[in-house]
Amino acid sequence: xxxxxxxxxxxxxxxxxxxxxxxxxxxxxxxxxxxxxxxxxxxxxxxxxxxxxxxxxxxxxxxxxxxxxxxxxxxxxxxxxxxxxxxxxxxxxxxxxxxxxxxxxxxxxxxxxxxxxxxxxxxxxxxxxxxxxxxxxxxxxxxxxxxxxxxxxxxxxxxxxxxxxxxxxxxxxxxxxxxxxxxxxxxxxxxxxxxxxxxxxxxxxxxxxxxxxxxxxxxxxxxxxx
Amino acid sequence: xxxxxxxxxxxxxxxxxxxxxxxxxxxxxxxxxxxxxxxxxxxxxxxxxxxxxxxxxxxxxxxxxxxxxxxxxxxxxxxxxxxxxxxxxxxxxxxxxxxxxxxxxxxxxxxxxxxxxxxxxxxxxxxxxxxxxxxxxxxxxxxxxxxxxxxxxxxxxxxxxxxxxxxxxxxxxxxxxxxxxxxxxxxxxxxxxxxxxxxxxxxxxxxxxxxxxxxxxxxxxxxxxxxxxxxxxxxxxxxxxxxxxxxxxxxxxxxxxxxxxxxxxxxxxxxxxxxxxxxxxxxxxxxxxxxxxxxxxxx
Numbered sequence: 001x002x003x004x005x006x007x008x009x010x011x012x013x014x015x016x017x018x019x020x021x022x023x024x025x026x027x028x029x030x031x032x033x034x035x036x037x038x039x040x041x042x043x044x045x046x047x048x049x050x051x052x053x054x055x056x057x058x059x060x061x062x063x064x065x066x067x068x069x070x071x072x073x074x075x076x077x078x079x080x081x082x083x084x085x086x087x088x089x090x091x092x093x094x095x096x097x098x099x100x101x102x103x104x105x106x107x108x109x110x111x112x113x114x115x116x117x118x119x120x121x122x123x124x125x126x127x128x129x130x131x132x133x134x135x136x137x138x139x140x141x142x143x144x145x146x147x148x149x150x151x152x153x154x155x156x157x158x159x160x161x162x163x164x165x166x167x168x169x170x171x172x173x174x175x176x177x178x179x180x181x182x183x184x185x186x187x188x189x190x191x192x193x194x195x196x197x198x199x200x201x202x203x204x205x206x207x208x209x210x211x212x213x214x215x216x217x218x219x220x221x222x223x224x225x226x
Numbered sequence: 227x228x229x230x231x232x233x234x235x236x237x238x239x240x241x242x243x244x245x246x247x248x249x250x251x252x253x254x255x256x257x258x259x260x261x262x263x264x265x266x267x268x269x270x271x272x273x274x275x276x277x278x279x280x281x282x283x284x285x286x287x288x289x290x291x292x293x294x295x296x297x298x299x300x301x302x303x304x305x306x307x308x309x310x311x312x313x314x315x316x317x318x319x320x321x322x323x324x325x326x327x328x329x330x331x332x333x334x335x336x337x338x339x340x341x342x343x344x345x346x347x348x349x350x351x352x353x354x355x356x357x358x359x360x361x362x363x364x365x366x367x368x369x370x371x372x373x374x375x376x377x378x379x380x381x382x383x384x385x386x387x388x389x390x391x392x393x394x395x396x397x398x399x400x401x402x403x404x405x406x407x408x409x410x411x412x413x414x415x416x417x418x419x420x421x422x423x424x425x426x427x428x429x430x431x432x433x434x435x436x437x438x439x440x441x442x443x444x445x446x447x448x449x450x451x452x453x454x455x456x457x458x459x460x461x462x463x464x465x466x467x468x469x470x471x472x473x474x475x476x477x478x479x480x481x482x483x484x485x486x487x488x489x490x491x492x493x494x495x496x497x498x499x500x501x502x503x504x505x506x507x508x509x510x511x512x513x514x515x516x517x518x519x520x521x522x523x524x525x
Contacts, residue, residue: 051424074426075427077426078425079425081426089417089420091418102425106425106428107426
């Protein structure tokens with residue numbers, strides 16, 4: 001469960017990035033954040049990761065108040081969350097297997113378990129046969145699939161995707177979204193920030209629409225409209 | 227190890243700079259450490275020698291020498307006095323040159339001087355004793371050890387201060403170079419570090435490869451510095467032998483009983499030198515990178 005309670009983020013000269021935002025995302029829910037650039041979508045995702053601290057308000061992730069001054073277990077919080085970025089953030093001098101394994105290596109997981117888990121998720125995203133290839137040898141769609149594999153491995157139960165199809169052609173974008181659709185059946189909370197109207201409309205999931213740091217609409221089984 | 231090799235491949239010049247500065251620091255530290263240990267050992271050796279040694283002409287009769295010895299003993303200014311006859315001198319000479327038969331063949335007792343080794347009750351008597359002995363008939367040379375000891379103490383003290391200054395200067399330079407090169411490596415891995423942080427890697431996990439690299443660089447540099455130093459030392463040892471011929475052993479500070487000798491260097495002393503150099507190198511590498519990662523990797 002993720003809960004934002006009257007969260008605001010103000011910048012030094014009085015400009016607001018988020019203004020008094022409140023919402024709750026239940027466990028295993030699939031949610032789209034939509035809105036124009038600068039609406040605050042990425043800020044919300046970064047706040048869930050505690051990469052940005054709100055100016056006021058409280059944020060709860062799995063019943064933990066991460067905005068509490070005493071909360072400093074950022075590593076453990078982030079180990080529950082898988083992140084998919086628009087620019088993939090795949091490390092160029094590691095092969096796909098090593099890139100995906102990173103999520104488990106940081107938790108000192110045993111080698112055998114890493115091997116089994118990586119093979120499993122790479123199989124799921126359709127990259128099993130390309131696991132020893134380096135990023136330069138793969139297409140953008142394949143890189144994004146590797147990034148998704150890295151995000152879901154190791155039982156991370158919250159998946160945040162910031163414009164996951166932003167750098168992809170429409171066909172590849174749909175391939176990526178099909179993977180997210182598959183994940184929807186795997187007991188994971190999935191939050192996607194996107195501009196892609198067609199994708200949002202076709203999924204018929206909850207949509208939170210933002211504009212200038214304010215929630216304009218929060219509709220279940222909705223489409224992209226502001 | 228793979229990560230370290232990757233890092234070297236990725237930043238070869240920065241890695242070379244780190245290695246070179248650590249190598250020079252450790253090589254010079256080893257040199258000054260050995261020099262200071264040697265000078266301390268040499269000082270201890272000189273201090274065990276009589277404070278005043280008087281050598282007599284080879285023609286001086288033993289009875290005359292013993293008369294001088296008795297006079298000195300009765301003076302009340304001498305705590306101990308040893309007589310070395312020409313035969314005793316020959317025995318000492320033979321012992322010192324037992325490995326050089328050519329030198330032994332050419333020497334007999336009658337060409338070696340008899341001598342008296344004198345220890346004064348108080349240092350103030352030394353000049354007086356030396357002056358008295360110089361005026362005695364049959365005396366060839368008076369060696370006044372106090373001057374040598376004083377000079378050695380002064381030289382050793384200056385050497386220690388210079389060593390400490392150079393040592394601190396080298397450490398400072400090493401830290402600065404290591405921090406700069408590590409900062410550069412961190413900047414190159416900025417995206418990877420950011421990603422690891424977002425995936426939930428702890429600060430310790432992210433810093434670990436840099437710290438291991440510092441330790442490895444320290445150890446490798448220390449090993450190379452050690453091998454080169456002792457390579458040069460053993461190459462020059464025959465040359466040094468000719469200067470230190472009269473000295474059988476020089477202890478490493480007060481640890482001679484433990485078999486630690488600076489001259490000729492015992493295996494245990496060489497081993498301790500290696501351990502000290504490599505631990506020192508690893509400590510510089512570790513702390514240099516510890517400071518750099520604390521400063522440049524923000525959580």
